[in-house]
Amino acid sequence: MKTVTKIGGQLVFPTQKHKLRVAAYCRVSTDSEEQLVSLATQRKHYEAYITANPDWEFAGIYYDEGITGTKKEKRPALLRLIDDCEHKKIDFIVTKSISRFARNTTDCLELVRKLLELTVYIYFEKENLNTGSMESELMLSILSGLAENESVSIAKNSTWSIQSRFQNGTFKLAYAPYGYDVIEGKLVLQPEQATIVKAMFDQTLAGIGTDAIAKELNAKKIPAKRGTHWTATTVRGILKNENYTGDAIFQKTYTDSHFNRHHNHGEKDKYRVEHHHEAIITKDMFEATQQVIRQRGKEKGALPQDKKYQNRYPFSGVIRCHQCGATFKRRIQGGRNSYVAWCCATHLTDATKCSLKYIKETALKYAFVTMMNKLIFGHAFVLKPLLASLRTLHSDDSITVIQDLDTKLAENAEHQKTLAYLLTKKYLEPAMYQKGNNELLQEAEQWLHQKDSLVDFLNDDNKTVHETRELLQYTCKAKMLTGFDEAVFQQFVEQILVYSRTNIGFKLKCGITLRERLV
Template sequence: MVRKVTKISAELIAAKPKLRVAAYCRVSTDSDEQLVSLEAQKTHYESFIKANPEWELAGIYYDEGITGTKKEKRTELLRMLKDCEQRKIDFIVTKSISRFARNTTDCLELVRKLTDLGVFIYFEKENINTQSMDSELMLTILSSLAESESISISENNKWSIQKRFQNGTYKLSYPPYGYDYLDGEMVVNEELAAIVKRIFAEALSGKGTHKIADGLKNDGIPSRRKANWTATTVRGILCNERYTGDVILQKTYTDEHFNRHYNYGEKDQYLIKKHHEAIISHEEFEAVGKLLNQRGKEKGIEKGNSKYQNRYTLSGKIKCSECGSTFKRRIQGNGNNKYIAWCCSKHIYDISGCSMRSIRDDVIQQAFITMINKLIFGHKFILKPLLQSLKAVNYSDNLFEIQTLESRIEENAERSQVLIGLMTKGYLEPALFNAQNNELRKEAALLKEQKEALSRSVNGEMTVTTEVEQLFKHVSKAEPIDSFEENLFERYVERIVVYSQVEIAFKMKCGITLKERMVI
């Protein structure tokens, strides 16, 4: 009897399905440096997951600019849980328990929920895989430690800050406008101090904060970080007691739930007199304070009121190419022929100082419509080559170096917390504590400086790439527009530069500048 043998091709054998693995990342602030750090984490997990032939990348979920103590505020974490419920994820990797959740209850609740769904988690730092655990004991202990660590760090920091408040050694996070730091001390910057004196003098003469800000802008005087002078900025200077040489510490505080509040008497405040050299006398400061309070009562304006916020889409966005001033909104014409126009603020106050004429609001809007429609029709020739060249840049080496520096900064912070803990419990002599703490601070400052320098170099290009990509996605799918869309303008345009009554340029947030001729 001849046996019949049938060959089964290897291709017909069902291959073992790959494990769909997702990664979760989180940073606690939304600063540029932290966002680059987030990008470093994302790059790490992409490589980590793709390096395993039995895994396939199911997505990278990341929350930025939020605290790890409140899961309800982490939208990406909640989205990841939803995807797990929809059977899109089999396994999750994350850096540590403290990154995943700093609250024991939340951590266990999330782990149990995922386990019920058949989804397990790998915590890199602790080397824990919830799939291989016989019980929740170890996770309970470690998550409790993470929660305790969060509280302990906060309490130790508070203790350290309180001590510095009490003995007058607390260093302000940054000196106010008009001062510099020199060898750890606040010293007067004579050039900027003259501006502060001018602001107080003009306020005492009866000028409002808006007029003071306009005068500073028109005279081309730089503000802190080269930002625009505003009424709010001026008011902040006029209400800052530090210009008298005194300092009030603990104006705000953090509660046990990690929420920040203004201190209205819930915590002690500390007044340090003659902390540094004064720019303004106490008499001037108090006189200005009375004027501001009186003017506020007369107008019925409370602190923090939004009365003076920009009310129009183009407010603060139009710049003069001739003098650099901001354009202001005006109603021009007479009777039935009135129309909205934008005028150079310097030209308004001094025609000889700037010759730029006003431009109509509807003409600007039409130029924007034309510009967007050109991008919609020609995005393949305008944006696509730019996007391809930006994406070709490889940041992996820099991102790896940033991640290495981050790890070293974390280790330094952990050593610092141990040191503070030993000091608070009386196990360490003050002299030894100060010596070791100073060394750690020097090391932390150097590491932070290196990381920030590297982050700034990477962040600029990454931001441009993201903005170009977002604009490309929009215009590649959008239909031509026939009316001005405020949301579209605010999303993609950083500012408008006016060259003449017939030519303006739209400086886009992605870095490109597009000129348009206007039809009057």
């Protein structure tokens, strides 16, 4: 009988004349003092561990602090490590454990395979596992799967703990909205900011738009929450935040099983805690403001409870000046041969701020009839292709972009933390910190605006399809209009944009804007 003896294989590295260039990767999941001490200990350990081997050359230590391990995209040091491997700067990597390297099985296997293609191997100390001597990925797959399950378990326990605090009202906010400070986990009024918040609600109920409010705040050089300039989006965010009524709503967002964060549109329970903190405005004022926002374009100065001005005329609150953004007001022009006209509110107040003069109401009605007759005649060439494209447009791409923006915002926040840390350690001059931090804040604000726009698009997506279908069904059956039809106008037109006294645009509820010349 033949005797077979197994000869243990040795780890074979690429033939090379120079020493093996070895780098270490370490990570801690929070930025607490204890974890930072642990990180410092790991760095000292690996530097001594690598330099003690005469066949190794120290290639550096890559570390992420205060960053989750569930997503590789959220760890800049790890990505920099992979990039250096691609540029042939590293031959071998040492790390504490699979859970420190990646708590996501897919990411772990993807990174290991990528490094194997580059003939760069990883040694996991805790598991005593070396990817250079593995005959298969089975063991790594099992171990990384366990690491991922551990991460999921931790996340579930954390979620359960948070939800329990939601239910009993003991959850402490970590971030204060504009107008408040967080002191020992409680929201405390910031008097100067609270006055500004109250003024925003007052101005909105007085008919002033969010863009105008933002411009006024910027003109007065009043900084926003993070020291940046105001935009209509940030103002609108304040106006829609129920925290200012003294109540708090928890779990507005949630994290799914793949560690992606989403806005909560009813997928999870929400928790309202009444009288959670001191209010800046009353609940009645908040509700009135929401109605004004929903019914934008109403007459300046009209309150939601005041029906005197609502829909008084077909064009009330609908005509918008493209030059300054103000609403047009109805006026009676002329003497004996008087006629109805609409004029920009800004021009009426100060002609030097807006040069756009009045437009006759009869010209607006004639333009609407012309526009609708064009749609009735050419609906097959305009509306059918639009409806078809909307029906085939999936929101998956938008959701992916939102997730990417969330990733960028998280990375941006980490960069802000890094800058603050360097400043406190006096590694960075205050002027350099201010410059870098302002750039990060502006970048974050831009991404937040993009994200808000995409979320609004997803929420309005079904509505747009419905409105387009309604318009198509009407134009397929309708006869040519012979005069202005108020019911048809209110059914399909959202806004009239006035570009000049001879050129306007009808913004339809289905999302398209059609231009017409005034006669």
